Amino acid sequence: MRRARCPRASAGPGAAAVLATLTAVLTTALPTPAVAADSVQLPVVRGSLAPGEPCVGASGRKAEAEPWSAGALGLGRAWTLEEGHGVTVAVVDTGVGAEVPALAGRVRALGGAGEDCVGHGSFAAGLIAGARIDGVGPAGVAPRAAILAVRGTDERGTPTPGRVAAGIRAAADEGAEVVYVGQALATGRKELTEAVAYAASRDALVVAPVAPDALAEDRDEPGGLAPAAPWYWPASAPGVVAVTDFGPDGGRPANAPGVRGADLAAPGDAVVGNGPEGAGHYLGSGASLAAAQVAGAAALVRAQHPGMTAAEAARQLTGAAYPASPPRLDPYAAMTAVLTGDPGTVPEAARARMPAPEPEGPRHRALLVAGICGGLVLLLAGAAAVLPRGRARGWRPAGGA
Template identity: 45%
Template sequence: MTGAAGRRRAGVVGTLVAVAVLVGSPAGAADGEPPPLPATAGSCVGPSPVTVRETPWALRLLAPQSSWPLTRGAGVVVAVVDSGVSAAAPALAGAVRAGADVTGGRADSDCVGRGTALAGIVAARPTAGGGPGGIAPDAEILPVRITDANRRISPARLATGIRLATTAGADVILVATGVTTATPELADAVRAAVDRDVLVVAAVTDRGGDGGGDPPVGYPAGFPTVLAVNAVGADGTAGPVAADAGTDLAAPGAGLGIAPRGSGHYRVGGAAVAAAYVAGVAALVRAYHPGLSQAEVRARLERTAVPGGGSTREVGGGMLDAYAAVAALAPRQGDPPVPVAAGPVVVPVTPGPSRAARVAGLTVLGAFVVTLLVAAATLTRRGSRRPG
């Protein structure tokens, strides 16, 4: 089915699925609190002893399942430019390409565990007893390792990593961490990606500045052609970011990270996690709207975001709305900007029914009323035909 009728029907299907998933299905139970992702240098991250089966608040808020009847991200390649991604993680089985290390070789292993955790947020496949899936569970992951033996990065490594992701055919590039120096080499790498119609999604710098102040502007997020993402907590508080960092979008800053091996999970957080959620939704949009350019995808993500107000700290941009980004009839790049109310973003601690769920409820109620009216009319006609 094509045209407006097809879009309406697809939208109804999506909202009904959202009701079934968010309202009618139990969340499940966790086997304890997962530990934070270890950051100890000198040893590789191993399996987590805890497998979480309940849906975390970020996924309840974003409700990616409402978009899955329309798209699950198939055919889209998301590059994760970080510490590599473990192809041995069960939740990413068959989803991870060989990738590339900036010093040569493959990147489908991950000693640090950070790249694997972020890749799982983007594209983890739902597995039996293995916990929640990712935002775009049919997308493909292209790992690019930019960390050195001491888990550090440099502007040169980051620039090389972005170029490798671009030439390898990425549709979306996720840059989880940045640098504080906007070198010409890094700017050229971003420009080359954008020229190749690649959407670059980057976390704003989420490290504390000297003396407890705001951190400096991070790059590549500080470049205007990059979609800069900041984190928002369950209480609506935004992560630390420079006042002139130019944040474009906000997303939940906490999540479950799959371990490099085994089915367990680690707790992860910060702007990197928020950027991973955005990259996952970008994959859904690029799969469902293959004719859109990277600039139009970016505009769609920003213009369908939910404006807010009333949190304890302001954050640039609106809150990511996964279903609207995929399904809404959003304006394209070049159209007049959509007015967005000024103010910070509000995220409820316990998210209520999503917009998709509310629409689905109204749809079901309307159908029920129509059924009653038809039944009443039928009975009336039958009664009028009986002999007096």
């Protein structure tokens, strides 16, 4: 998210009044996650359901205004170039509701993935490719991309490395150019790394959250949280674009999992999207939702540059991102930046450039000329000292008669 720098105002009543006004405007434009949730009063999407809990249905509430995330990503500008037409994004998650109005006519499901009891996969698919209903409310990053729904969890939203790995492979076999994974697993390094390599061999770009949206409760300590793992998969596998989240104020919640190994950051806190059915909206937070928006941006890049490989598209996303720690997603820049060099190398614009060595020929000629000139000066100086004395002696040697 780009921020303009303003000159520091001098102290004084007028400056204080202007500062107070700007603060009030910014507070209204960029609410904190808690304020956003209370003011909109949308139901919250979750990643899984407890045993026996009923499936999630349609939301009875709608968000009419454009979400803050659309402005943070500059989607209006990005859509002047491309909206994801012709690109398929696989959603390896809890499923995607095939009848979601925001995705109407653009969802193809494998197996039973056309039903979403939890709602997380449908929400993520909406962030990737949802279209506005009646021209209002939220929209996905690539609103003309197609969605391939692939189940990566059981019906209640519980993932396993085997399920997620199988989902990645199936998505690659079906020709998806981008594969979004909604889960971050502390185990399954080998099989998930192999699944990502399989997808890469079929030119599919995998995008995944760098950490879970929230740590599960530790059953040994009621009310406590399980410790965070040092790495999560498949985000830590080579070739994956690992994503973390930030909120309307540019920061992350104090209790959010760490961001070690993140390649990109994207809006993921207090974001608005569709549910598994109906035209109503939900509210969600977490790195998995930020990853969905990066997957949408990957669809824009691959639609804008159909000749790019998955590795080159990943480099466009990371190399053209807004410089921060970690870099922040900029879809427009990713579609328009010209990065030189091979994928995996430092972009040319970011390298320190050393001046080219000077050619040797001119240098040698300059030294030769300087040497000749110096010799002539010495000869003239000697002549100026010797000639007057020789003339005074009648050109006789010193000590002669």
